[in-house]
Amino acid sequence: MLYIVATPIGNLEDISLRALRILNEVDFILCEDTRVTKKLLMHYKIKSTCISYHEHSDDKKTDHILDLLAEGKNLALVTDAGTPGISDPGGKLIERVISEMGDKVKVESVPGPSAVTAALSISGIPTDKFIFMGFPPHKKGRQTFLDRIIKSDYPVVIYESKHRIIKLLDELKQKNKDIVAKQKELEFKKLNKAERAELKNLKPVSSLVVCRELSKMHETVYRGEIETIEEKIKNNKDDQKGEFVVIIGK
Helix, strand or coil: EEEECCCCCCCCCCHHHHHHHHHCCCEEEECCCCHHHHHHHHCCCCCCCCECCCCCCCCCHHHHHHHHHHCCCCCCCCCCCCCCCCCCCCCHHHHHHHHHHHCCCCCEEEEECCCCHHHHHCCCCCCCCCEEEECCCCCCCCCHHHHHHHHHHCCCEEEEEEEHHHHHHHHHHHHHHHHHHHHHHHHHHCCHHHHHHHHHHCCCCCCCEEEECCCCCCCEEEEEEHHHHHHHHHHCCHCCCCCEEEECCC
16 A cells, blocks of 8 residues: 655644554555654654655665555655645655556555645635646746746646745736736737737736645735735745745636
């Protein structure tokens, strides 16, 4: 059995009784960072053996994990925080287990915390439909990534690091300016069908929610216009620390 176990994204109380039982019962726990996971295990007095598994793990490590499953061992896969496989390298392991071991190994979800759903639940933005796009590329492909956000018909959820949150807000602000300029340009043209469709599809970001350090002591949620949110974060260095979930409304 391979259990995919969600762990707290901040507050250690945000873990299910089932997750605690599974972590205590399995033969091994596969951890993104053993030091991080051991803090959780120590808190709940769980003594299961940890094995490091992360984005830099090579095929040899994955082969070893598959061998353990072939031997009949029960394993739990966890990340540092949240649900494995969601914008997380654990998805590659799950894919290999399913493709190579098939029905010989049961892959079972132990659901729980996820920064995506936590942010959406308090956003105040209609979320019957949304798109999750993970982390933006650092350089190559970043503008294309942002263009896809702007062109989306639905709210878009992304992650961003403390190192690039101000850059992201600057980029979204510039995209809005570009859209307004394009709309003005098209207004004074005799539009053909394609241009009318382009004008209709140009939609500036109308609402933004930025969540920082969800479920932690310094949780902060910003709602409103890009400029207002950016000014608040810029004016407080502490607000530029931590992990960010950004919801771009439509």
